[in-house]
Amino acid sequence: MHEVVQQVAPESRVVYVDNDPIVLVHARALLTSAPEGRTAYLDADFTDPGAILESEQLRDTFDLRRPVALSLIAIVHFIPDDGVVQTVIDQLMAPLPPGSMLALTTTTADFTPDEVNAGVASYRANGIPLTARDRGTVEGFFKGLDLLDPGVVLAHRWHPDEEAAALSDRQVYMYSGVARKP
Known part of the structure; x- marks a missing residue:
């Protein structure tokens, strides 16, 4: 998904969230970002939004003052x-x-x-x-x-x-x- 988004807007920032170890292995191999943007992977459970919102990956990737x-x-x-x-x-x-x-x-x-x-x-x-x-x-x-x-x-x-x-x-x-x- 981030490749498609960054083709349209190279400055886009994407954080993937999943708690599957197999997905994590693939994510590390595939998460290359456009130089202007950022892409990160967070090993977390969707049903624990606090862990997602408090994560370093989210804080380092997004400026939550912007949509x-x-x-x-x-x-x-x-x-x-x-x-x-x-x-x-x-x-x-x-x-x-x-x-x-x-x-x-x-x-x-x-x-x-x-x-x-x-x-x-x-x-x-x-x-x-x-x-x-x-x-x-x-x-x-x-x-x-x-x-x-x-x-x-x-x-x-x-x-x-x-x-x-x-x-x-x-x-x-x-x-x-x-x-x-x-």
Whole structure:
């Protein structure tokens, strides 16, 4: 992701957060940054926002007086408790200044319940707590923020290109949304 961001804005700063040791090994090998920007990796648990916010990597990489984009792509569906998800989002967004953004995607079974629920059951049978959420629940994760158009929609409907627009809603299992902190 940082390579794409820094192609557009070389001065961009990115901090990845994960607590998987295999990801850490790969991250150390891949985290090269544009000279104008910075990229860091933080070995932390998403459900411990205090550790993230207090980390040296975050403090050394970001100027929290300037807007920050919090990107929660394909992560919240691994946290089964909606209250925990909301608390983490609220705590991570709280110290960010106005103009900061939240981008979020999560699994949904709203359009293909049998297929998605079978996938959820398979993940859970293997010890991975995947949770599919409905649109209303996902919209709730953006409380207090200004959702950008088109709001919470299936991922291929969020400003689609021609290829994405051609997909059926039954082919996409993720809601997406982006919001700005007022």
